[in-house]
Amino acid sequence: MSILTIYHLVAIFLLCIGLFGIVYRRTLVGIVLGIELMLNGAGLSIMASAQLTPTPNELGQVGALLVMGIAAAEATLLLAILLVVSRRFKNVDAGKLITMRG
Amino acid sequence: MDNLVNENLAWVVLFGHIAIIVAGGFITVLSESLIRALMGLILTLFGVAGLFFLMAAPFIGLMQILIYVGAVSVLIFFSIMLTNAWPGGDERGNIKGKKVIFAALAALAPAAFLGSAAVRTVPPSIFVPEETEVRELGRFLLEPYILPFELISLLLTVAMAGAVMLVFDRRKKK
Numbered sequence: 113m114s115i116l117t118i119y120h121l122v123a124i125f126l127l128c129i130g131l132f133g134i135v136y137r138r139t140l141v142g143i144v145l146g147i148e149l150m151l152n153g154a155g156l157s158i159m160a161s162a163q164l165t166p167t168p169n170e171l172g173q174v175g176a177l178l179v180m181g182i183a184a185a186e187a188t189l190l191l192a193i194l195l196v197v198s199r200r201f202k203n204v205d206a207g208k209l210i211t212m213r214g
Numbered sequence: 215m216d217n218l219v220n221e222n223l224a225w226v227v228l229f230g231h232i233a234i235i236v237a238g239g240f241i242t243v244l245s246e247s248l249i250r251a252l253m254g255l256i257l258t259l260f261g262v263a264g265l266f267f268l269m270a271a272p273f274i275g276l277m278q279i280l281i282y283v284g285a286v287s288v289l290i291f292f293s294i295m296l297t298n299a300w301p302g303g304d305e306r307g308n309i310k311g312k313k314v315i316f317a318a319l320a321a322l323a324p325a326a327f328l329g330s331a332a333v334r335t336v337p338p339s340i341f342v343p344e345e346t347e348v349r350e351l352g353r354f355l356l357e358p359y360i361l362p363f364e365l366i367s368l369l370l371t372v373a374m375a376g377a378v379m380l381v382f383d384r385r386k387k388k
Contacts, residue, residue, distance in 0.1 A: 115228075116339035119265070120332040122232055124325060126239060126258070132321035133243035136313060141294050145242050145255050148286060152262050155278075163269040164339040169346040170354035174362075176266075176274050177355075180281045181366045185373035187286045191293045192377035198297035 119160035126153025140197065140204040144190050148183065155179040227268055234261035248294050252287060259283050270345040 126149050133146030155176045162172020198204050238261060241254025259282045266275035355363050 113333070114336050114339040115341060117332055117336055118228070118232075119269075121329065122235060122265070124328045124332060125236065126262075127328070128321040128325045129239040129243055131324065132317045135317035135320045136243060139248065141248055141290065141297065142243075142251060144290060144293070145248075145251055148255060148282075148290070149239060149242060149258060152259060152282070156262050156265060159266060159269060159271065159274065163271060163343040165337055166340070169271075169344065170351055173271055173274050173346060173351055174355055174359055176271075177277060178362055178366055180277060181370060184281055184285055185366075185370050187289045188373045188377045191289050191296075192380040194293045194297050196380050204297045 114164075116160055116164045119164065120157060123153040123157035123160070126150065126156065138205055138207060140194055140206055140209075143206060144187070144194075147186070147190075151179060151183045151186075155183075224268070227264070231261045231264040231268065234258070234264070249291075252290055252294065255290070256283055256287050259287070270343040272345070273348050273351065 130146040130148075130150030130153065133149060134143050137143050137146065158175040158179065159172045161167065162169055162175070194204060197209065201209060235258050238254045238257030238259075242251050242258060245251045245254060259278065263275045263278040263283075266272075266278055
């Protein structure tokens with residue numbers, strides 16, 4: 113087992129625990145937490161694949177930076193969507209949001 | 215001798231950070247209070263930042279702390295505060311047998327496939343990664359990677375404008 117495998121297993125753990133959180137949580141905020149975990153695992157995996165192999169290091173570092181930028185954009189939008197949903201439905205329970213009418 | 219001590223120290227740091235990540239992950243998905251879950255997420259983010267430092271990429275580690283711990287978790291904290299996801303009770307009474315089974319299945323399916331793939335293909339890896347200068351990183355971002363760089367700035371602008379539009383629109387209707 114090489115070092116890269118250990119890093120990849122950690123990234124897979126983050127992906128799986130994020131998926132678990134998305135299915136298990138009831139509120140939308142809890143689901144957002146799961147998504148953040150999964151994105152972090154993606155960044156870690158990209159980074160390890162470039163740093164620990166002969167691939168140029170810049171490739172992985174820039175990839176991890178882009179993942180972070182996407183996560184930031186996604187968090188901004190999710191905050192706005194959560195605000196709108198909580199104003200309209202008075203709660204953010206994922207099981208109770210069953211209508212999409214505008 | 216000195217080299218051996220350094221190597222052992224590196225292993226200790228690696229597994230210490232992995233322990234932090236695992237503990238934070240479980241706190242994030244299992245704790246009843248959302249504030250505690252957010253604290254678990256922050257713990258995980260710090261653990262991943264530590265792994266970035268260990269991979270000789272201090273710049274990305276600092277960016278991780280700055281962007282994730284500094285910005286994204288504050289945003290999530292705001293969304294806990296502003297919505298009615300009140301920290302005390304919202305995730306309480308969550309334990310339904312069926313849901314736990316589905317969630318565990320959702321988690322274990324990729325774990326089985328990707329884990330076995332990762333263990334079976336063992337690429338030769340470097341034990342001591344080299345550090346890349348930030349100058350090199352900037353040059354790389356501005357010369358071969360100029361298109362993703364511009365696209366991500368566009369994405370951030372659109373996301374911010376969209377967030378403002380969403381919230382403003384609702385306020386006007388009221």
